[in-house]
Amino acid sequence: MSATTTSMAADRFLGAPLVATGGPEWLRELRGEGARRFAATGLPTPRLEAWKFTDLRGLGRLSFSPAQDAIDIQAVAVGRGLLLDIDGPRLMFIDGRFCAALSRLENLPAGVEMMPLSALLANEPGRARALLGEGLADDGQPMVALNAAGLEEGAVIRIGRGTRVEKPLVVVCIGGASAEATASRPRHRIEVEDGAEVSILEHHAGPVAATAFMNQVTDISVGAGATVRHGVLQDAAGGAYDLSTVRVRVGRDAVYESFTFAVGARLFRNDARVRLQGKGASCRVSGAYLLRGEQHCDNATVIEHEQPNTTSREVFKGVVDGRARGIFQGRIVVHPGADKTDGHQMSKAILLSSEATANAKPELEIFADDVKCSHGATVGELDRSAMFYLRSRGIPEARARGLLVEAFIAEALEEISDERLRDVFVARAARWYEEVPS
């Protein structure tokens, strides 16, 4: 029975209108390869260990309309309404299509390239092929294979050697700008060359009531001695299924820092795979989630320590209300020879309702010596004596809860070193706290 369901779902995701067409021969072949791999597995099911907490049957039942070829006026209006108040260059995609009107690509700083993938494909197909070809190995991940089957658009960013980029670069993906349910599969490719430094903010957004399927893959390479600060604001539509994969390769003495802040989407899967490939490479992969209603947020991280003296630190904190569910799965793999690895992960969740759920699953696989790895996880409720103390001073119950939730999440937000990114999350969090139902 389930095999039939799977193949039906696979057919639906691979049939017209969702498969990209056109483009050069090599690109069509890449898509075909992605489609074949996805067809073999279908959507992941909880029987796969990495997906044990997430059931995609709801997504499998949806059917989608094609995104419009041209971005219409209404979609632009929707996009404008969702823009963050943050200065700097911006790439905007609406239902998977590049929107020039809401992008800001003029006057890019020296050493910065930033463009839609479609432009690179049209103008420099050879370079596009080199850039995409290497990133197509899907590591057996069905969602990466499906993304490849629809490959046509996304952000291409290159930061030249030694360039320090002043302002954060913003990549916005809006899902569900039209009345029909839409699917989009952006593929972002970010290359940060040796010694460069940049902050990048990805914003996943959508109108409150929209239904959308967002299947994104972001490939990032961090050159030797470079620093990348990567923020993700998940604020997608309430009917959105956002299955995103971030794959990062970190070079010698380089730093990759990410923070994924999730308040949106019906279902959000944050797959983050960071490979520490150079000696002395380090990463901080953190996040926070604020969930209510029927929301589901699954953070699945894999950190690969491939070289000696590499460090990783993960801090995830979540607040779960209603019937929502928050998940942190953290795998740390220390490869043979990756001695003096230092890995630390922490997951803390607070449940605001008796029907809310939080899960944490740490996994350590250590094949080297002289390694320091630690993990911790807690799930609890708000401190009752603190609640009483606040209320006994006249602070209404809902506000008291808001203050405690805010304090809890603030600790995770401290992990972000770029305060411009942090400010975006703090502001969004403040709106969520105000919405906390009494």
Next chain:
Amino acid sequence: MTSLLDIRGLRVAVDGKQILAGIDLRVEAGEVHAIMGPNGSGKSTLAYVLAGREGYEPTGGEVLYRGKNLFDMSPEERAAEGVFLAFQYPVEIPGVPNNTFLKEAVNAVRRYRGEDELDAMQFIKLMRVKIKELGIKDDMLKRAVNVGFSGGEKKRNEVLQMAVLEPRLAILDETDSGLDIDALKAVADGVNALRSAERGMLMITHYQRLLDYIVPDHVHVLAGGRIVRSGDKNLARELEKTGYAEFTGAAA
């Protein structure tokens, strides 16, 4: 005339166990009452039930606060109506700055009373005056609520909250516990400064020591969940000599 606080035949159970077995007590505006008694006599239970703590459920009798049924009100409503409990063990709240907490509390109470909220400047001005009066250091406002505070600082912070919220009925639960003599004096000065004809106070204490600094109008002895004796300030001195043995024996 309605009393500030009128406790009639109050019985309270905690975890199914009877702790208060019928308390009668009236506090008028302008009066300071001390409740003394041995450990386990129900002193803190009385404080918590008046403030509305979860798990302290009245099983009989009633409490009228300015003529209204106190048990119809949530803890925040009681606070806004002017009931204030100074905690024996003030709660630490990591991540919430003391300043933020105090401003939230002041403005919540002002909103309830139909007054305009204080803006940031007005609040800072108010705090400057109050911390100066109480001899509190500025940095105590910036730190997280009670986190890393010494015993004396925690109690001073309670008095600061009381001074800022200007309650009609202040209940002080073992405010002297864990204080050295200097801290005790400072806290007592703060409390005495708040004594007024409009304000009633209920001081809960095990030791007579506090009453040398905050002199009560009435003293009651609580034992076995009942008030077994009442008198004036001299009763406290008497207890200092005789101890509670006589009452614990009687209550057993």
